[in-house]
Amino acid sequence: MAKMNKVVAFRPKDMDVTVQPGVSWNDLNDLLKPHGLFLPVDPGPHAHIGGMISTSASGTNAVKYGTMKDWVLNLTVVLPGGKVIKTRSRARKSSTGYDLTRLFCGAEGTLGIITEATLKLTHLPEKEIVGAVAFDSNTSAADAVSKALAAGVEPRCIELLDSTCIAAVNQSLKNTPKFPVKTHIFFKLAGQASVVPQQQAVLTSILMQNGGGQLRIATDPKEGERLWEIRKTLAYSLVHAFPGTEVISTDVCVPMSSLPILIEQYKKDQEQINEELADDEEEGRLNSLIMGHVGDGNFHSMMYVCYPIITDCSAFEKGNKQLKKLAKTLERKVVANALALGGSCSGEHGVGHHKLVLELFNSSDNRNLCHKNTVQMNYS
Amino acid sequence: MPQEYGPNELLLMRSIKSAIDQNNIMNPGALLPTGRWSRPPEAPTIDSESILQSSIMATEELTKDTPKKIKSSTENSGSLLGRSWGTVKRWGWSSGQASSSASDSPSTPSEGAGETKGVWKEQGDGA
Numbered sequence: 001m002a003k004m005n006k007v008v009a010f011r012p013k014d015m016d017v018t019v020q021p022g023v024s025w026n027d028l029n030d031l032l033k034p035h036g037l038f039l040p041v042d043p044g045p046h047a048h049i050g051g052m053i054s055t056s057a058s059g060t061n062a063v064k065y066g067t068m069k070d071w072v073l074n075l076t077v078v079l080p081g082g083k084v085i086k087t088r089s090r091a092r093k094s095s096t097g098y099d100l101t102r103l104f105c106g107a108e109g110t111l112g113i114i115t116e117a118t119l120k121l122t123h124l125p126e127k128e129i130v131g132a133v134a135f136d137s138n139t140s141a142a143d144a145v146s147k148a149l150a151a152g153v154e155p156r157c158i159e160l161l162d163s164t165c166i167a168a169v170n171q172s173l174k175n176t177p178k179f180p181v182k183t184h185i186f187f188k189l190a191g192q193a194s195v196v197p198q199q200q201a202v203l204t205s206i207l208m209q210n211g212g213g214q215l216r217i218a219t220d221p222k223e224g225e226r227l228w229e230i231r232k233t234l235a236y237s238l239v240h241a242f243p244g245t246e247v248i249s250t251d252v253c254v255p256m257s258s259l260p261i262l263i264e265q266y267k268k269d270q271e272q273i274n275e276e277l278a279d280d281e282e283e284g285r286l287n288s289l290i291m292g293h294v295g296d297g298n299f300h301s302m303m304y305v306c307y308p309i310i311t312d313c314s315a316f317e318k319g320n321k322q323l324k325k326l327a328k329t330l331e332r333k334v335v336a337n338a339l340a341l342g343g344s345c346s347g348e349h350g351v352g353h354h355k356l357v358l359e360l361f362n363s364s365d366n367r368n369l370c371h372k373n374t375v376q377m378n379y380s
Numbered sequence: 381m382p383q384e385y386g387p388n389e390l391l392l393m394r395s396i397k398s399a400i401d402q403n404n405i406m407n408p409g410a411l412l413p414t415g416r417w418s419r420p421p422e423a424p425t426i427d428s429e430s431i432l433q434s435s436i437m438a439t440e441e442l443t444k445d446t447p448k449k450i451k452s453s454t455e456n457s458g459s460l461l462g463r464s465w466g467t468v469k470r471w472g473w474s475s476g477q478a479s480s481s482a483s484d485s486p487s488t489p490s491e492g493a494g495e496t497k498g499v500w501k502e503q504g505d506g507a
Contacts, residue, residue: 079400079401080400080401080402080403080405080406081402103396107411108407108410108411109406109407109410110397110401110406110407110408110410110411110412111396111397111400111401111406112400112401112406113406255435257435258431258432258435261426261431262426265425265426268425269425329422332421332422333422333424333425335383335422336383336421336422336423336424336425337424337425337426337428339383339384339424340424340426340428341426341428341431341432342428342432344384345381345383345384350411351381351410351411352410352411
């Protein structure tokens with residue numbers, strides 16, 4: 001769909017835009033900026049509208065603006081038989097019929113091919129404040145955010161980066177003062193100029209009262225952009241810090257108040273695995289880092305298990321295989337815990353093939369099974 | 381997916397998929413499970429029951445500082461809306477629903493809000 005990258009119609013008075021699926025959200029927002037509007041869903045920088053709809057993507061802005069399915073007005077879809085449908089009108093509200101638009105949001109391309117989407121837009125905020133606060137632990141940071149949100153603070157973004165992420169960030173900083181190697185909460189407040197400073201006062205006071213310290217607030221918009229750039233480019237900092245490393249990542253999401261408990265349990269489970277490994281020094285340790293959209297109860301743990309950069313790979317091969325197996329076990333544990341807490345195995349990445357956790361039959365059986373009206377889930 | 385959704389929910393998703401994509405040509409193998417578990421799912425290592433219970437506010441706590449008591453459907457029975465809704469629930473709004481409505485929805489105004497059960501308890505009385 002890469003060549004279907006046209007903006008079909010922009011209606012500033014209606015605050016909506018119709019685009020083809022190959023348009024990148026970043027390019028779209030560049031076009032909309034002079035008109036004071038933007039699409040506030042912000043997944044990875046290279047995401048395109050079609051993929052964002054198909055996975056119901058979200059990003060750091062989700063805590064204030066919701067996910068992709070909240071911003072789609074209608075879709076044009078080619079069905080498997082070749083028929084073309086438009087899921088609904090362009091009106092902001094419609095209480096008629098089944099919600100076909102949402103049926104295709106998050107369907108991961110299993111129901112049809114999206115060829116056009118009409119998206120809602122919103123105004124660019126008048127004022128933004130960006131800041132960062134250090135914490136001694138991931139749990140205390142997540143707990144403080146949970147308290148701030150419960151107190152009525154409405155940040156545009158509120159993100160957790162653990163000490164490993166901060167160490168990686170520090171490596172890539174050149175002309176900016178380095179951060180203490182601790183868990184950090186990065187936040188962005190946005191809205192009317194009269195409201196945002198009040199929100200900042202409440203948020204920072206709650207974060208500082210609940211274990212926060214070493215507050216850093218950007219004093220002007222340029223500094224704010226630079227500070228937020230650290231969060232936006234975190235993935236690149238990690239790649240730079242751990243070159244060639246294989247990563248197993250999770251995307252669990254739980255109700256907000258359960259997040260600190262889930263993170264704490266994740267660390268305990270990891271420690272238990274490492275204690276079992278301690279007898280055999282050659283096996284090494286299972287390491288991981290955490291970053292989270294803590295305002296949504298969503299966090300990603302990344303277990304890094306292979307170090308091909310080390311020249312003598314053979315010495316690590318056996319250990320890495322074992323570590324990879326243990327990382328998969330830890331992944332399944334965090335998913336089981338998230339589900340037990342009323343959460344989801346994927347907050348924003350989708351299911352794809354990976355999260356089916358199934359041993360597939362051969363392709364012909366697979367095709368037939370898909371159309372049986374029974375779901376086989378016997379343990380093999 | 382099979383851990384997150386029950387068999388009935390997965391069956392409904394599969395039915396939607398089958399109805400729209402009869403030949404399974406749209407991204408086959410993604411999203412919906414089509415085979416057997418490769419291994420039993422991992423058991424939670426967390427005491428979720430007590431955590432979930434602790435996050436629920438008791439009903440008495442919820443209503444204790446409410447200045448104006450929210451009327452229950454029993455108290456609404458005197459109003460025109462309450463009476464009409466009670467009639468709809470007793471008799472249903474189509475012949476197909478009449479029997480199930482009469483048996484499944486005891487939350488008519490005369491019977492009181494505390495006696496709701498099944499789907500009505502889950503969803504409220506809809507008024």
